[in-house]
Amino acid sequence: MLINEEELINTAALVRLSLTDEEKIRFSKQLNGLLHVMQKLNDADVTQVERTTHGLTRRNVMRDDEVKASLALDKVFLNAPEHEDDQFKVPAVLD
Amino acid sequence: MSLLNMKLQDLHKQLEEQQIKPSDLTEASLKRVKETDDHINAFITLNEQAMAQALILDEESVQKDGRSPIYALPVALKDSVMTEGLRTTGGSRMLHDHQAVYQATVSAKLQAAHAVIIGKTNMDELGMGSSSEYTLQAPVRNPWDIDHVAGGSSGGSAAAVAARQVYYAIGSDTGGGIRQPAAYCGVVGLKPTYGLVSRFGLIAAASSLDHLGCITKDVTDAAFVLQEIAGYDPLDSTSYDGVIPRYADELNGDIKGLRIGIVKQFMTDDVDPKIRAAITEAVELFEQLGAECTEVSLPHLDYGLPTYMTIAAAEASSNLARLDGVRYGERVQASDLLALYEQSRAAGFNDEAKRRMLLGAYVLSEGHYEDYYVQAQKVRTIIKQELTQALTQYDVLIGPTTPTTAFKIGEKQDDPLAMAANDRLTVPANLAGIPSISVPCGMAEGLPIGMQIIGPAYGEQTLLRLAHAFEHHTTHHKAMPPC
Numbered sequence: 106m107l108i109n110e111e112e113l114i115n116t117a118a119l120v121r122l123s124l125t126d127e128e129k130i131r132f133s134k135q136l137n138g139l140l141h142v143m144q145k146l147n148d149a150d151v152t153q154v155e156r157t158t159h160g161l162t163r164r165n166v167m168r169d170d171e172v173k174a175s176l177a178l179d180k181v182f183l184n185a186p187e188h189e190d191d192q193f194k195v196p197a198v199l200d
Numbered sequence: 201m202s203l204l205n206m207k208l209q210d211l212h213k214q215l216e217e218q219q220i221k222p223s224d225l226t227e228a229s230l231k232r233v234k235e236t237d238d239h240i241n242a243f244i245t246l247n248e249q250a251m252a253q254a255l256i257l258d259e260e261s262v263q264k265d266g267r268s269p270i271y272a273l274p275v276a277l278k279d280s281v282m283t284e285g286l287r288t289t290g291g292s293r294m295l296h297d298h299q300a301v302y303q304a305t306v307s308a309k310l311q312a313a314h315a316v317i318i319g320k321t322n323m324d325e326l327g328m329g330s331s332s333e334y335t336l337q338a339p340v341r342n343p344w345d346i347d348h349v350a351g352g353s354s355g356g357s358a359a360a361v362a363a364r365q366v367y368y369a370i371g372s373d374t375g376g377g378i379r380q381p382a383a384y385c386g387v388v389g390l391k392p393t394y395g396l397v398s399r400f401g402l403i404a405a406a407s408s409l410d411h412l413g414c415i416t417k418d419v420t421d422a423a424f425v426l427q428e429i430a431g432y433d434p435l436d437s438t439s440y441d442g443v444i445p446r447y448a449d450e451l452n453g454d455i456k457g458l459r460i461g462i463v464k465q466f467m468t469d470d471v472d473p474k475i476r477a478a479i480t481e482a483v484e485l486f487e488q489l490g491a492e493c494t495e496v497s498l499p500h501l502d503y504g505l506p507t508y509m510t511i512a513a514a515e516a517s518s519n520l521a522r523l524d525g526v527r528y529g530e531r532v533q534a535s536d537l538l539a540l541y542e543q544s545r546a547a548g549f550n551d552e553a554k555r556r557m558l559l560g561a562y563v564l565s566e567g568h569y570e571d572y573y574v575q576a577q578k579v580r581t582i583i584k585q586e587l588t589q590a591l592t593q594y595d596v597l598i599g600p601t602t603p604t605t606a607f608k609i610g611e612k613q614d615d616p617l618a619m620a621a622n623d624r625l626t627v628p629a630n631l632a633g634i635p636s637i638s639v640p641c642g643m644a645e646g647l648p649i650g651m652q653i654i655g656p657a658y659g660e661q662t663l664l665r666l667a668h669a670f671e672h673h674t675t676h677h678k679a680m681p682p683c
Contacts, residue, residue: 108562116565120517120557121524123542128554136559138617143506143563146575149582156577157584159408159438160394160633161657166437180301186531193526195537 107140108133203228204364208421211367212269222272226254226316229274233318233365236683239346241338242360244279245287246319254316268313269424275310276360276369279320280327282401283307290403291323291335294529294548304401305433306370306412313428318366321356325550327374327405328516329353330622333613334550341609342384343681344647348606351381357415358385362681368416368425374405375508376626378413379638383601383650386640386679389415390422393657394633395440398433406515409630418677419639419668423447426660450661451668456490458666459594464497466599466625475600478642478649485673496594500586501628503579508627509620510563510576517560520553555616584632591656596666600625601638601650625652635660639667640676
């Protein structure tokens, strides 16, 4: 087993995802199958090889720090599940 | 139907000569969608304003000289591309009623060219999948055989073009998302160089691998569409700031002396023999036309799939974090914030998105980061160097687009490994950021076969020239699905 149930539960907590018992069993099996294939990467000799973070190398792109209009508030809140007084509403975080 | 079979440049000419009106084109497209989409499921949302927009164009006197080649032509956009004022779901339950509040750059470019958006196409949730089955509605069905998948994740865009519902479509390609469905549906799919088309307003799947491109009936159409959507965008710092050539001008049929490398790792025994035979036949044609074809071995391409799976999952797990039921998206009410996140995400995502975010978080987590993620980034460097090096010796590399033709609906839905293996031949071009096109090159058991042509960064002209020469001497692209 490359990923056991405990690790799966910890990983699900990292990505803020609740899993049913059935999903825990199914995903655990499927993820092990996928990780098994991904482990083949360790057969490749990467001594002295740099990491690639993008398909094509780009220089850093700078722009002037100008004040510009941002998205209008009615648009910002158009798809919000709940909002109040120009703020997104969530359950109380502090007691 | 006859209008929908015409090439973009011929439609443009007829519009210029006032033989047809913009509304004729939209009317034909909407009629065809109505006739066929009950069984194809290519669309998630239709633009109810399309006809009104076309009627305005009928009345408008736009300067004829300044008209874009795609002026008034109806188009479909993958539903992960933001279209202001039109529902944009990304194929996800999470965003099932999401109204786009800004325009993607590609949508803005189409709008500026007075293209008419017919609707938003069905897709695998947020670009994750290879069959367009992991969607918020019924899966896309292949117009050649509705028991088979259309491919993915841009399956709706490919099926819509193949079924002649629209004149062309926009798709996105993270590991084959344009080319694989194009191959399965018997149409042309072009994934340009990374950054040639701005990604602003495309719902991100894996940012270093995501590309926008087009799906068309033929290569000339692809050249015209690419011309319209390519170019620098201040809203996407990774976009290309060089000069965009006039792609259609290069389609002269001359491939004499062109050095073509046939990728050995793409022609292995696990690739359907009928597909390999179709590629071999294409090679014979290229040789007759004066090209020099040689087999080339690129051994690290065998690592392409695990490299892609690792990087795509890692980047997806990061990109999906924004979908938490707070600022937008489906919310499951809960007593505390953590439960709200966890339950909203559990209810909003399909299996594939869940698997990728779990896999991605796992390979990025302490104790696994070096072995998986960093290792994959290094192997990516080797793959990229191998391809770049080969493309100094050869002008283009060719092989099949997919190892099989379109599989049956449901066949691989619960087998993520088999689903991923399907992308084995398309992922290398994403890892290297280099352009690749899939063109129809034959049929096997009633289903289309695609040939892939890969070129160096910003070498779209060469790809298009070879693809066009192939098309000019064959009739595969003229085959029509039975629907």
